[in-house]
Amino acid sequence: MDRRQPGLSVRLKLTLSYAGFLMLAGALLLVAVGVFLLRQGWLQTNEAGAVRVTPGTLFLRGFAPTAAVVVVFLLVFGLLGGWILAGRMLAPLDRITQATRTVAAGSLSHRIRMPGREDEFRELADAFDMMLAQLETHVAAQQRFAANASHELRTPLAISKALIDVARADPNHDTGELVDRLHTVNTRAIDLTEALLVLSRANQRSFAREQVDLSLVAEEAAETLHPLAGKHGVTLETSGDIAPTTGSPALLLQLTTNLVHNAIVHNLPQQGTIWVHTGVRPHTVVLTVENTGEQLTPQLVATLTEPFQRGTERIHSDQAGVGLGLAIVKTITEAHDGTLTLTARPAGGLRITVELPVASGG
Incomplete structure (x- = not known):
């Protein structure tokens, strides 16, 4: 840790700055008054009659002591007032500092609530x-x-x-x-x-990034998992356009495989269907995996990307996996600066949309 030499507190710096500014303003005002008086000149009357006293002498004898007292008063007033004002101004900062120390002690639930x-x-x-x-x-x-x-x-x-x-x-x-x-x-x-x-x-x-066509990745994942879909009596359909993006081919294939696998094992017991579609938008490419299945509540859908969260059929399936499928999909999507959206289908099942930045020139 870098050990720095102790310095003046911010409150003291603000106090000195306020007092210094107040003294400077007062001194300038006194100088202006003194110059005005010197230019105008003063008359002093004695027993012999009116005698004109030199302006410089009168200034030194009458005005200078008064000015010195005023300057001292401004200094004391500036220091005291600056200290009080600085304390009031820095009170919120002190509250933030205390909150930081509380959090550093391990209380992450603490809030400032200014x-x-x-x-x-x-x-x-x-x-x-x-x-x-x-x-x-x-x-x-x-x-x-x-x-x-x-x-x-x-x-x-x-x-x-x-x-x-x-x-x-x-x-x-x-x-x-x-x-x-x-x-x-x-x-x-x-x-x-x-x-x-x-x-x-x-x-x-x-991971290293290179240009990847999501449509080819989707076709590869579908071809790999086609035997599993047939075993479960699920029809697997792929469609869409060329969807160029930038990222890791291995991770994007893992993402797509996880989505298709999830759609297969959490489908209808018989005659289920999966639709895999790729498309291009103005600034993004989209991979959508949609499957038939049981009715899902929005509350359940919101938890499916949590690690080790399983839906209604996951625990009982021989192909249930390890409970990290959609969590991996979410992490890979975020690592590629994309967005993941899960939506329950009104007729049952799930629609999952992965949106990634389109490749330059794509």
């Missing part, structure tokens, strides 16, 4: 309160994510330990069945770990 009319200090306090609210939300989300990730990672490990304990207690247990179950559990743990790595990579924006 009263009074709108001014520079009020704007600073409101901006500080807004920053604290965002920081509190971010920290709470990170804490929930860490707790959920720990729980999700602990589950397959606990299952593996239980399977091994059972096999150890019963040497005659079918090892083939044990290996298959361990393989399934370990595969889920690996998938979760890889999803966490993708999420971390997207959050850090540590």
Whole structure:
């Protein structure tokens, strides 16, 4: 930490500035009065009659002492008044400082809530309160994510330990069945770990950018997941125009694959449909994935991009994933300076729209 030499407080600086300005103004006023008196000249009468005293002598004897007293008074008044005024002016800043120390001690829920009319200090306090609210939300989300990730990672490990304990207690247990179950559990743990790595990579924006056509990415994702769609009895349709954007081909393919996979496994039990469409707007390109399915409430839709949040069918599906699909989609979208919109379809199912900046010259 940079250790700086102690200096004057802002209040003292304002006090000295106010007092200095007041003394300067008073001194200029006294000088102006003195010059005026010197130019006009004064008459002094004694017993012998009227005698004209030289202006300089009269000035030194009469006006100068009075002027000195006035200057001293202005100095005292300026220091005292400046100290009081500076304290009143800096009171909001002191309140902000105290709030900062409280927050630094770990109380992110503290707010300044500056009263009074709108001014520079009020704007600073409101901006500080807004920053604290965002920081509190971010920290709470990170804490929930860490707790959920720990729980999700602990589950397959606990299952593996239980399977091994059972096999150890019963040497005659079918090892083939044990290996298959361990393989399934370990595969889920690996998938979760890889999803966490993708999420971390997207959050850090540590990827090279190049021009990508979202329509080709959508076709590749649809072709890859076509067998899974057939297994679930879901019809997968792709359409749209060339949609050039800039970003990571691997991450954008992950985004599209997650959307299509999510639309497949959370569809109707039979005769479901998925529509994948790409398009171009004046300044953006759009990828829309829409699927049939159960009726979803706006409250549920609003939580689907939270890590480890699952809808009504996710827990029971053998293709439920690790609960990070839409969270990864959201993170990748934000890392590419895009926007993600989730809307419940009136007829049931979900419409997800990803809007990304169009590539230059696209």
